[in-house]
Amino acid sequence: MPLLGGIRPPIALLCVLVLALAGLTAKVLGPAGEPVVPEAVRSSQQHFAEDGAIALRASIDERVTDLNRTAAALNAGPPVKPEQVLSDLGKTYQKWTGTTVLDLQSGKVLAARGETIPLAWLDKEVLTGDRALKPRMVRLKTGDVRLMTMAVLGSEGRSQHLLIASNSLSVPAITLGQFRSMAVVATGGEILATAGFEQSENINSDQGRKELAWLQKQMSELSARAAEEAEQDPISAREPGSHGYPGVSGTLLGESYNGRTATAGYASLASSDPEEKKSVGAGLGLTVVALLPVVQQHAATPGRELYGLMAAGALVVLGLLAAAVLWATVQRPLLRLFLESRRLARGDLTRPLSVPRWGEAARIGSALERLRGQLGGAGGDPVGGRNRRTPFGVRGALALTALLLLLWCVPTGLLLNRTDDSVSIPASMVNDQRDRTDLIADRVRRALNEAQADLVSTSRLIDPDDAGSVPALLEETLREHSRYQSLYLLDEDGDVVARAGREPRAGFAAADDLPLIRVTGKGEKKPVVQAAAPLPDHKGTTLVGEVRIEFLNSLLKRPGLGEVRVVDAEARTLAAGDGFLAFEELPREALTDLVKAGNVVTGAGPVENGLLIREGRGTTVAAAAPFSGGGVAADIGWTVVSWQNAEDFKITPYQREDRSVLAGLLGLALIVVCLGWVYLVVARPMRALAAGAEKLADGDLKSVLYPRYQDEVGAVVRSLELLRQQLQARKQTQARRLVEPEAGVRGR
Numbered sequence: 001m002p003l004l005g006g007i008r009p010p011i012a013l014l015c016v017l018v019l020a021l022a023g024l025t026a027k028v029l030g031p032a033g034e035p036v037v038p039e040a041v042r043s044s045q046q047h048f049a050e051d052g053a054i055a056l057r058a059s060i061d062e063r064v065t066d067l068n069r070t071a072a073a074l075n076a077g078p079p080v081k082p083e084q085v086l087s088d089l090g091k092t093y094q095k096w097t098g099t100t101v102l103d104l105q106s107g108k109v110l111a112a113r114g115e116t117i118p119l120a121w122l123d124k125e126v127l128t129g130d131r132a133l134k135p136r137m138v139r140l141k142t143g144d145v146r147l148m149t150m151a152v153l154g155s156e157g158r159s160q161h162l163l164i165a166s167n168s169l170s171v172p173a174i175t176l177g178q179f180r181s182m183a184v185v186a187t188g189g190e191i192l193a194t195a196g197f198e199q200s201e202n203i204n205s206d207q208g209r210k211e212l213a214w215l216q217k218q219m220s221e222l223s224a225r226a227a228e229e230a231e232q233d234p235i236s237a238r239e240p241g242s243h244g245y246p247g248v249s250g251t252l253l254g255e256s257y258n259g260r261t262a263t264a265g266y267a268s269l270a271s272s273d274p275e276e277k278k279s280v281g282a283g284l285g286l287t288v289v290a291l292l293p294v295v296q297q298h299a300a301t302p303g304r305e306l307y308g309l310m311a312a313g314a315l316v317v318l319g320l321l322a323a324a325v326l327w328a329t330v331q332r333p334l335l336r337l338f339l340e341s342r343r344l345a346r347g348d349l350t351r352p353l354s355v356p357r358w359g360e361a362a363r364i365g366s367a368l369e370r371l372r373g374q375l376g377g378a379g380g381d382p383v384g385g386r387n388r389r390t391p392f393g394v395r396g397a398l399a400l401t402a403l404l405l406l407l408w409c410v411p412t413g414l415l416l417n418r419t420d421d422s423v424s425i426p427a428s429m430v431n432d433q434r435d436r437t438d439l440i441a442d443r444v445r446r447a448l449n450e451a452q453a454d455l456v457s458t459s460r461l462i463d464p465d466d467a468g469s470v471p472a473l474l475e476e477t478l479r480e481h482s483r484y485q486s487l488y489l490l491d492e493d494g495d496v497v498a499r500a501g502r503e504p505r506a507g508f509a510a511a512d513d514l515p516l517i518r519v520t521g522k523g524e525k526k527p528v529v530q531a532a533a534p535l536p537d538h539k540g541t542t543l544v545g546e547v548r549i550e551f552l553n554s555l556l557k558r559p560g561l562g563e564v565r566v567v568d569a570e571a572r573t574l575a576a577g578d579g580f581l582a583f584e585e586l587p588r589e590a591l592t593d594l595v596k597a598g599n600v601v602t603g604a605g606p607v608e609n610g611l612l613i614r615e616g617r618g619t620t621v622a623a624a625a626p627f628s629g630g631g632v633a634a635d636i637g638w639t640v641v642s643w644q645n646a647e648d649f650k651i652t653p654y655q656r657e658d659r660s661v662l663a664g665l666l667g668l669a670l671i672v673v674c675l676g677w678v679y680l681v682v683a684r685p686m687r688a689l690a691a692g693a694e695k696l697a698d699g700d701l702k703s704v705l706y707p708r709y710q711d712e713v714g715a716v717v718r719s720l721e722l723l724r725q726q727l728q729a730r731k732q733t734q735a736r737r738l739v740e741p742e743a744g745v746r747g748r
Contacts, residue, residue, distance in 0.1 A: 006711030007331045007682050011323055014674040018319030021666055026312035028659045029417070037263050037294045039650035042251040044432040045265030045290050047560040050245045051439050052182055052288040053267035055172035058443070060269075060281030062450060063095055064135060064149050066457075067165050069480065071151035073461050082111035082161060085153065088460065089165075090114075096165040097146065101153065104160045117148070117166050126150075127162075135280055137169065137186070145169050145192045147284075169286070171195035174439045177431050180292045181219060185266075187231075187285040189224030196291075211258065215293065218254040218262035223289050225252055226266035230287040245559075246270040247282070260293040294428060311412065315667075318408050322401040329397035330682060333361035338712045341368055341719035345726075349375055359393030360690040364716065367693035371723050374697070375730065394683040398675050405671050413664020417656040424653075425612060425619060425646055433642065434610030434623040436561055441625035441640035443555050444566060444575075448517055448531065449631030451483055451547055455533035459543045462489065462535055464497065474500035485548045492540025504546070516632045519574060527574045527582050549575055562621075562644020569637035571595045586641065588613070591622055595639050598624040612646075619646040685713040693720055701728045 070089060074080055080088075082101035089099060090113060098115030102108060104127075107119075121138045125131065133150045140146060146166040154160035170193045171182045181196030197216065230248045247270025254262030266289045271279035333356035340353045349372050355365035458477050462470055474487045478500045486501035496504060521528035529547040556564040556577035566575040571592045572583040586592050590613050598609045610623040622643035627634055647654050685708065692705055705721040707714035 006709075006713070007326075007334055007678065010674050010677040010681070011326050011331060013677070014326070014670070015319065015323050017670045017674065018315060018323075021663065021670060022312040022315045022319070024666075025315060025412075025663050026308045029308040029311055029656065029663065035652075036256075036261055036296050037253060038426060038652065039655075041292075041294055041426055041428055042253075042263060042265070043560060043650060044429060045263055045292055046249055046251045046267070047265070047558065048180070048432060048436060049182075049265035049267040049288050049290040050247075050249050051436055051558060052172050052174060052290060053247065053249075053269050053286075055174060055439065055443060056184065056286070056288060057269040057271070057279055057281035059095075059172060060135075060147065060167070060284070061279055063147075063165070063167055064280045066095070066453075067149050067151050067163065069454075070457060071153055071163055073457070074153055076461075079154070085163065086111050086113045095167070097168055098166045100164045101161050102164070104152075104162050110161060115166060117146075117164055121148070135284070137192075137284065138166075145186075169193055171288075174435075174442060176290075177292075177435045180290060180435075181215065182291070183219055183223055183289045185223045185227050185287045185289055187227060189227040191220065191223050192286075194219065214255075214257045215262070215291065218264075219289070219291050222252050222254050222262065222264040222266075222291060223287075226264065226289045227287050230266065230268040254291075256296060257293075260295055263292050263294045265290045292428065311416065311663075315408050318404050322404040325397055325401050325404065326678065329358065329392075329400075330361075330394055330678065333358075333365075334682070334686070334712045334716075337361055337364055337368070338715050338719075340365070341716045341723075344368060344372055344375075345719040345722040359396065360686040361394075363690040364686070364693045367690070367697040368720075368723075370697040371693075371720075371727070374727060375723070394686055395679075398679055398683060402671050402675055405667060409664045409667035409671070412667065413661050416660040416664075417653070418660075419647070419653050419657050423619060423646070423651075425621065425649070426651065429646075429649060429651075430610045430612060430621055430623075433561070433621045433644070434625070436558070437564070437610070437623040437640055437642045438625035440556060440558065440561070440564060440642070441627055441638075442629065444552060444638070444640060445627045445629060445631065445633045447483070447552070447555060448529075448547070448633035448636075451481075451545060452516055452531040452533060452632050454481060455531055455543050455545050459533040459535045462543065464489070464491075464535065464538055464541055470498040471500060474498060481545075483547055483551045484545045486546045488544055490542045490544060497541075502546070504544075515636055517636050519568065522583055525582060529574070553577060556640075561642045562648070564640065564642040567595055567639050567641055569599065569639075571639075574638070588620075588643075591624075591641055591643060594622055594624045595641055598626045598639055599637070613643075620644070621646055621649075681709065681711070682713060685709060689713055689717055689720075692717075696720060696724055696727075701731065 074085060085101060086099050089096075096114065098117045099113045100109060100117045100119075101111045102119070103110055107122075109119075118138065118140065121136065126136065127133070133152070135150075136148045138146050138148050145168075147169055149165045149167065151163045152160055153163050169184055171184055176182055176196040181194060183191050183195075184193045186192050197212065197219075229250060229252075232248050245267060247268040249265070249267035252264045252266065254264065256262075266287055269279070269282045269284065269286045269288070271282045336354060336356065343351075344353075353365055353369045353372060355369055356362045454477075458473070461473060464470070470489055474489070478484055478487050484501065486499060486504060488499035488504050489497040491497050516532045517530070519527050519529055526549050529549065529552070531545050531547060533543045535541040535543060552566060552575040556566065556575060558564065558577070561577075564577040565573050565580065565586070567573055567586065571586055573580045573586070574583075586595070594609055594611065609625075610621070613620040613622055620643050622641070624639050624641040626639045627636065647657075692703070695703060696705070701724055705717050705724060707717040707721075
């Protein structure tokens, strides 16, 4: 009779899950082919484009902020001649291609420096309305595009001038590598700037010119597609629950040529924290596209598919054996007990019971046979003999079933598709690790240069003779710049004259031969990074800013790079993307050697390095990029070093290993779910039922048997309860018969 619950559903579920897992195993462990471009390489291009977008957005925002802050500082002081404004601006910040000051009333150019700025784009909408003084992109007669940033000089009651600074929307000055190219794309797919393409005059062969033309065509087509994709909403463009880059980013595949496939990563400019701070660069609708021709991967051998089918077939065989064990040792005896107990409860006592051979079913069957004899069945044992106990019960059957399934789960999860240090890592992954590390080093160097330049700009506004105005100026500067934790002014004796923010943690000895950016605080919990700017015309007076370590740490957190640290010339940690101890050494000697090798001065200066570290069964990709370039932070001897386990890469050997481990874990989950279900619903109730049946057969007629489940076990319990009631009624009848003759004898 069909019953809800019981032994049948978990065995059926076991068969269904085994077949499902076998199909999944055949699909993921034995693909007939591999992707043309590994997923790890595609993800790396996406991260590279994101890094470029972050660098471009930060560059634009810093230029706008610096111009507005300079204008605000000039407006707070006495009037300054336009020529002096541009001169001081050029000395403090070397980041504009051209600057111009013009009179707002007459439109006359009062001063100009650098590249000539066209003024035909200036109109009423630029100076008034909701978008007044917002940065604009303007195309020059040469075809180049410039970003125009504006600020008003002068306050009410005096003549007002318009300060205009132009910037080129060029690709961020980052290391692209040997074959990568990058483009800045406007809304609609128009390419504003490119970098990385070889010049036609440097190519001497027809094949080289054809390949260059193919790359330029792919950049044009993929940039148009990327601009279209970037118009999506950033939240809906990401997978549900995923985090990471706040803008829209992804990868695109282009056409193939000469054994290589055009692989592009794209990222729209987005604010690092849109809820707290609006970004000017993020509102320009720009997208950064990184293009790399990737060598096509060879397809897997046809035997790989057969390999997966063999693993799936082994699972099916073992799964069917496990189901057969449960059917033979648990389901079949339990159903037989159900039928026999129901027959006895209906009063059919003539035929002896078919008692199972093992476990709890044998104990219950033996007890039922004894109860049949007690009820007067032919050939029964009314007294009851011994309880039948066997070592192999339902728990033994579950253990055997689990063992059969573990014979597949353990080898699959721990032995199948295991990798070692012989796995081939794509060369582009090592190159990308090196180039992205160099990009992070450039970001940190520029941030320190910017910090020192801000101090120089602020120092020009400080008048040490007016001691009352200095603290207010330092407080205002500290509010505008989140990179500082404290600002203070030191006199020639090193004493603090005025300060804002936290208490100074270390002094700053004034000396002409010391760098303007230095690190102190050894032995403390955090390093102390100080930037300094001597006050002009006040020898010995220095403005010092302590840079927050948390600010530097935030520059190092980039997905796809693993662990990233900033170390000094002695390879001691100064900042890290994750937790670190101040001035601690790198965890591996190979990383220390890599840092030292990167700082070896060559003809062109220190260079970035990348390598594979193979130790035991693991492989690590590491890179080191010393500070290089311009600014006061270029020669402080710092290096950005990064490393990550190659197993984190999404390449085919590691993916197969992960899939094998996942298949093994799914098999373990299958064992826990199905066999745990059998244990809770069948094994435990059967043990309790066997004990109750034996007590009833031994003569305990007072204990009422209550069925707890609406299944086969519950049906047997109900039958036993009926037998108990029949035995109790039989005993009462026999007692009355004994009493009635005695009463008749006394009456005579």
